[in-house]
Amino acid sequence: MSINTEYKKWLSEQLGDRVGFDEPMSVHTSFRVGGPADAYVISESVEVFTKVIRWAGQNKLPILVIGDGTNLLVKDGGIRGIVISMVQDMRKISIEGKAGDKIMVKAMAGARMQSLCRYAVDLGLEGMNFAAGIPGTVGGGIMMNAGTRIGSVGDVLDSVDVILSLDLREKITRKDINFSYRKVDWSRSLKSDPEEKPIIVSGTFGLKKSGSSMLKKEAEKLIEKRMVTQPKAFGTAGCFFKNPEPEKSAGELIERAGLKGKKIGGVRVSTRHANFIVNEGEGTAADILELKEIIQNKVLEMFNINLEPEVKIVGE
Ligand SMILES: Cc1cc2nc3c(=O)[nH]c(=O)nc-3n(C[C@H](O)[C@H](O)[C@H](O)COP(=O)(O)OP(=O)(O)OC[C@H]3O[C@@H](n4cnc5c(N)ncnc54)[C@H](O)[C@@H]3O)c2cc1C
Structure with missing residues (x-):
């Protein structure tokens, strides 16, 4: 359902210049493609955020909460x-206390993963370096179980504060969340509707005391490696497909299928990293989807492997 005049009026009255209508999503996603969102809300506080979500629920208006749009x-x-972004204000990171040998660090969903990494490194807290160089927010990172071969969010997350569509605020602990490769299964913690996707307000991470300078060196090395292996200057959402198995890289399969450099419209399979699709400037979502199909069909035909997108595809 799209947003009618009455709904626009309510949103404008509540949010002032924090709501925009027909907002192009190309400016809110790292792929730099995407048509308009009926309404785009920049939330200023948990209270306002909750109010909008509750109102949208009552009026049966679909909501999509996003972070930095680096996987969209x-x-x-x-x-x-309604698209809701948390990146402007919900960014606080703080120490919450101790639990056993862990220091608990709480980060609001709109905080950047990079800020959380730097915060941990500066305080000599070990556990976040797997995320060194991963773009995006804490909320997006939790929803994606973002990570690399050396670790992922699920390894260090202790609990999350979430909002459910029924307007319930809840704390969900790690033992009730099932993390797997770039996937999070909430069904154990969501008693009323196992299909529901919670909205992340904050995450608390359990980190161990260690040495700041050692962690800093490690983080710098990891970021340097990314600079060499990943394409720069183009619109991209990182790895487009999941690796079909831990030891079988999607990038390698795409390269072996002869598709490195393949171009459709304004988008291309990166010549630097075959699992990156890059928008060279004038690309559209339709170009990306066409290239995705070509890759999937070729890899299926040659290796009998179905590549599953890691990138979340949304909209119409
Ligand atoms: C150059 C580049 C390199 C990358 N490298 C890596 C990497 O090494 N490892 C890796 O795992 N990923 C990588 N990514 C992908 C991406 O950065 C991660 O998936 C990141 O965690 C996404 O965060 P985001 O804030 O941009 O989320 P978005 O893209 O905005 O959203 C991702 C998903 O999370 C949902 N979401 C976001 N915030 C919330 C919230 N508060 N509550 C509920 N749902 C929410 C969205 O609806 C969407 O379904 C890379 C991307 C780029 C562009």
């Missing part, structure tokens, strides 16, 4: 309903 492909027709 929004289709060219855009998004019907």
Whole structure:
């Protein structure tokens, strides 16, 4: 359902210049493609955020909460309903106390993963360096179980504060969340509706005391490695497909299928990293989706392997 005049009026009255209508999603995603969202809300506090979500729920308006849009492909027709971003204000990071040998660090969902990494490194807290160089927010990182071969969010997350659509604020502890490769299963913690996707307000991470300068060196090395192996200057959402098995890289399969450098419209399979699709400037979501199909079909035909996108595809 799209946003009618009455809904626009309510949103404008509540949010002032923190709501925009027909907002192009190309400016809110790292792929730099995507049509307009009916309404785009920049939330200023948990209270306002909760109010909008509750109102949208009552009026059956779809909501999509996003972080930095670094793992999102929004289709060219855009998004019907309300997109909510937390990146402007919900960014606080703080020490919450101790539990056993762990120091508990709480980060709001809109905080950048990089800020959390730097915060931990500066205080000599070990555990976050797997995320050195991963773009995006804490909220997006938790939803994606973001990580690399050396670790992922699920390894260090202790609990999350979430909002459920029924307006319930809840704390969910790690033992009730099932993390796997770039996937999070909430069904154990969501008693009323196992299909529901919670909205992350904050995450608390359990980190161990260690040495700041050693952690700093390690983080710098990891970031340097990324600079060499990943394409720069183009619109991208990082690895487009999941690796089909831990030892079988999607990038390698795409390269062996002869698709490195393959171009459709304004987008291309990166010549530097075959699992990156890059927008060279004038690309559209339709170009990316066409290239995705070509890659999937070729890899299936040659290796009998179905590549599953890691990037979340949304909109119409
Ligand atoms: C150059 C580059 C390199 C990358 N390297 C890596 C890497 O090494 N490892 C890796 O794992 N990823 C990598 N990524 C992908 C991406 O950075 C991560 O998936 C990141 O965690 C996404 O965070 P985000 O804030 O941008 O989320 P978004 O892209 O905005 O959203 C991702 C998903 O999370 C949901 N979401 C976001 N915030 C919330 C919230 N508060 N509550 C509920 N749902 C929410 C969205 O609805 C969406 O489904 C890379 C991307 C780029 C562009």
